[in-house]
Amino acid sequence: MANNHRLNDPRPFVQEKGGFATQQLSSLAHTPAGRPSGIMSSITSMLGLHAGAGCHAPYYLIGNFVFAHFILVPRSFKQYYGIDHNHAPRDDIAKYGDAAVQSGKITQRQLNLIKRSSAAHSNRVENYSIFAAAAVLAVAAGVPNDVINANCLLYSVASVAYGACYVLIETTPLSLLRTLSWYAGGWACVRLFWKAGEALNRR
Template structure:
């Protein structure tokens, strides 16, 4: 079956009915799944706020604005913990925003048949960079060491841009 025929039958670039034992799409799908889990669950500030007892389901995005100062005055949480929660929220927002570029670049690379090694290397680089980014954002307060956050942010984005570039070369 030709590539154009398989594409028209819905079997093409997504490999839904691939007879190949290599499962070309399994690793990229795993990276995409992990990226979603990390951005939307691991870095979600809601769990942190529940742990500290300042989560209010009626308006969870306003928890720190409305309730943080009161919680500090009542001794439920320290100012340092509030500052860390703010960094968790910022890291979470950035991770969900950056996830869309990652998804687009991986799908574009798959559709344009970017070599598997390039795809896996870029996905690995992105994933490690995002893990470093999140850890530095949440746990590092020092201005000097927090520069690692910017380096990891650029590293993750460059890996996505690399996939777009490789995909454009493949077309």
């Protein structure tokens, strides 16, 4: 009866010299839904990288908006070093930066940090509109959610890396990391536009 039960069992098994040994390969490697189990399953589910996932684009849009418009703003550095003027904050660096260095209020290196922070902020704000357009178009076109989530994740990681590299890196060789992260984010946007075009042309 035991052998007949094993023969009728559709689950995978392996045959060994001593007889039949049922091995639940699928149970060990996958959940009942057919997804990878364990830590990887939790990560892919959380990030929405599996087929049938929900759309995480709105959360990525919110996160990138907050990062570009609030976290990367140079005003925190300007306020810390005492050269922030709320009545005309965009003129602070050009109008007061060099004077602050000459007076000894800040060093040239600190001024350069503020300048890089301002440039990183401007770049992320400019690129946000492209990312938002790509993500919204992909959702409207009916691109699979896992594809949208994967490219939104790539853009988000690249955007954070870009901002960190721009603000913290001071040497030309290492600044290539910033360039690489910029292209990675751009590639994610291109992929979203491309997939949206494919989906629209299939209608």
